[in-house]
Amino acid sequence: MKILGCCLETKIPILVYEYPVNKNLSNLLDEKSVTKENRPPILSWESKLRIATEIADAVTYMHIATSTPIIHRDIKSCNIFLGEQNVIKLFGFDLSLKITSGEEDVETNMSRTIGTIGYIAPECMSGQPITEKCDVYGFGITLIEILTEMTPWAFRRWLRLEDSSNVVSEAGGSDLYFSKEQVFEVSLKRNILGEGEIKQVMACITLAWECKKDNPTERPSMKCRRMLSQRQSRRERHLQKESLVSRNGAILLEEVIKSVGRKYNPYHIFSEKDLEIATNCYRSDHILQNGGFYVLYRGIHEYCKILVKKFSDRSINNNISRIIEDFVISLQIRNHKNVLTILGCCLETEFPILVYEYSSKKTLSNLLHDVTVGNFTNRPSALSWESKLRIATEIADAVTYMHISTSTPIIHRDIKPRSILLDGRNVVKLFDFDLSLKIPLGEDNVKPNMIVGTSGYLAPEYSMGQPITEKCDVYGFGALLVEILTEMKPREFKLLRDLDLADEEGSSSVGKLDNAGKVPVLSRETLDQNEDDSTPSEFSRFFSLARANDLYSKKRILEVSLKRNKLGEGQIKQLMECTLLALECIKYNPKKRPSMKEVTEELRRIKTMTC
Incomplete structure (x- = not known):
């Protein structure tokens, strides 16, 4: 980090540096709780490799590019700031020492060890003369921290080591915290890697182990930074x-x-x-x-x-x-x-x-379901009735456009709340077309290579592997319309159906009803696991094959919708019309479902009904 000057008018001089723009590397790597093993990576793998190389290059410069070698003596993530574009800025030279000209090492003449526990080389802890290899050790530990996004102390907590009393063993015997295998395991969890990048991680771990050897003479010099992960040349x-x-x-x-x-x-x-x-x-x-x-x-x-x-x-x-x-x-x-x-x-x-x-931070799913007050049957409504009717009409209009306004009809194939973003004014923005299919010119259907999608929104014919038409999207929209009206996910509707069946039979346990209907009764955990399946499970197929009157009855939809929405007399009529339309959309036979154009026209008609 560039020094700009100092102030000499104070008792102790004050140093002034350039502003690094971003936080230090320690803050960046420690943004999330260390106990969350499956947290997403904080930096891309390419960025980590670049940052590690820049650190090594800066320390190498201190060792070989000055008139006398300088030992930093406190290499750690806290002393590495990030400038624009996350370019590293090495800092913290108050503990640094110069090796006298003609000498190979330097005596510290200190009665106590200074530095940061976890990064201090063993020879520093034992009061021996130190060389540049002291920095190599600190760099090795920092490299492991970059790979795993865990400090030495965090690794120690992660492994739940009980012996924290011996300071020397903590600083110098880093093998007590972790093995190569453990570092590799955590690195794979912390980084999204391709096959070639996994080899780079393995090479980096090998280099880190070379750097943190207890015997300083066995460590590489910082000049050997080109060993780092077998980096490719610029060419x-x-x-x-x-x-x-x-x-x-x-x-x-x-x-x-x-x-x-x-x-x-x-x-x-x-x-x-x-x-x-x-x-x-x-x-x-x-x-x-x-x-x-x-x-x-x-x-x-x-x-x-x-x-x-x-x-x-x-x-x-x-x-x-x-x-x-x-x-x-x-x-x-x-x-x-x-x-x-x-x-x-x-x-x-x-x-x-x-x-x-850019759209806003929320999807329709966030808006409908991120309500913490109450359970599914009594939580407050997330949207006004007018907003719900407008959102449903905008979704239908966008899907209709896909079906009839392109040279060949496009089937979205994954109509669901998470595929709908909302901007700052809650205007619909349909996206997620990676599962979409085009119907070939001259054909009226298409046969998918595999069944993919989200449980609860898949049409029955699609779940059975039959050729599909635009009516596949009509079914998904029907399930979505019910969700907008009731603010209940398909899996929640299934739980409600099971409870209704239990009440009818006088049973106090839903678990006794495993064979009561066409849809198998599953636990809340199983339902959660299946909600966002990309390859439908057996549950998803049973769910999609259920007849509309088996899961979504007019009575059940209206009952929940009336609890969710504050409606006037005219709006209750609109709700009844929307319910009937949704049931038309989720009919078992695709030929009996309306087209999306007809759905859009019907929603526009419902919007104009006198309230």
């Missing part, structure tokens, strides 16, 4: 980036030209650096939604708020076509006011990253 990284852009870009551009024509190119190509800056290196506090297949981050690019959709390596399973479908369909329907506008993409990463206009 190699450039060639790899060009290869990714060529692969991702060629495929995407070909699809875009087919879908929107050669003369019209409405999207922007973002660089990987652009998005890292926008999201502060994909920090966890920028996560808006974790959708299973992807993580949605909020960010700022060129003074404008954006949303960044980053797909998970494991969930996308090397299937770039899913991202391409999401991108191309978003482009095709981007002009509809109730569709989240796509701004562009980044092609420099292993999988393309999609960038959208």
Whole structure:
């Protein structure tokens, strides 16, 4: 960190430094509780590797680029600040020592050990003369902290070691805290990694173990920083980036030209650096939604708020076509006011990253269900009746647009509250088109390769693996409309149905009703696990195959809706019409369901009814 000057008018001089912009590395890594093992990574793997290399480079400069070698003597995450774009700024030189010209080490002449427990080399603890290898040890511990996002003390707590009385063993015998295997295990949990990056993690752990050897003569010098994770040369990284852009870009551009024509190119190509800056290196506090297949981050690019959709390596399973479908369909329907506008993409990463206009922090699911007061039958309403009717109409209008306003009909295939963002005025923004399918020209249905979607919203014909039509979305919308009216999820409706059956039979235990209906009775835990399945479970198939009058009865919907909503006489009539429409949408036979165009027209008619 650059020093700007000092003040000499005080009893003790005051030093003035440049402002680092961001917090220190310790604050950044320790933002979340250490007990949450499955927390999302705070920094991307690329950022961690860059930060570790920059630290090593700065310490190397102290050792070899000055007239006499300087030992920092307190290498730790607290002494590493982050400037713009998270560039590291080494700090804290008040304990530093110079090695006298012609000497190889320096006597500390201290009656007590100074430094930070956990980062102090064993020879410092025993009062021996010290060399630059003292800093190598501290760097090794800091490298482990960067990989795992856990301080030495946090690791000790994590492993629940009982012996904390011996200060020397805590500082010098770091193998007492952790093994290579334990560091590797935590690193895999803390980082989203591809196959090549896992090899880099293993190489980094090996280097860290070399750095923290008890015998200083067996440690590498800081000049050997190029060993760090077998980093690629700039030339190699450039060639790899060009290869990714060529692969991702060629495929995407070909699809875009087919879908929107050669003369019209409405999207922007973002660089990987652009998005890292926008999201502060994909920090966890920028996560808006974790959708299973992807993580949605909020960010700022060129003074404008954006949303960044980053797909998970494991969930996308090397299937770039899913991202391409999401991108191309978003482009095709981007002009509809109730569709989240796509701004562009980044092609420099292993999988393309999609960038959208910013919407507010909430989805429809958040709005309907993030109410902490009461249980499902008596909690207060989250939205006014007028807002619910408007939101339902806007969703229907957006889905209708997908079905009839493109060259080939598009089936969304995953209509649910979490696929609907709401802006600051609660205007609907439909998104999540990675599961969408186009009906081929001249055909009236399409056969999916596999059954994917969300439990409770899947049409029966889809759950049975039959070819699907736009009526698949009509079913999903019907289930969603019931959810808007009642503010109850499908799984909650199933629990309510089970309780109703228990009351009818005079039973005091829902557990006795396992065979009472077509839908199996499951525990709350099982229902929670199945709510967001990407590959439907047996529960999901049973759920979708249930007849409307078995799960969603008119009486049950009206009863719950009247408790949820404060309605006038005319609004009760609107509610009854909406209930009948929802039941039409979730009919078992897809041919008996209305089209989304008819649904939209009916909702508009209901809105104009005299209240």
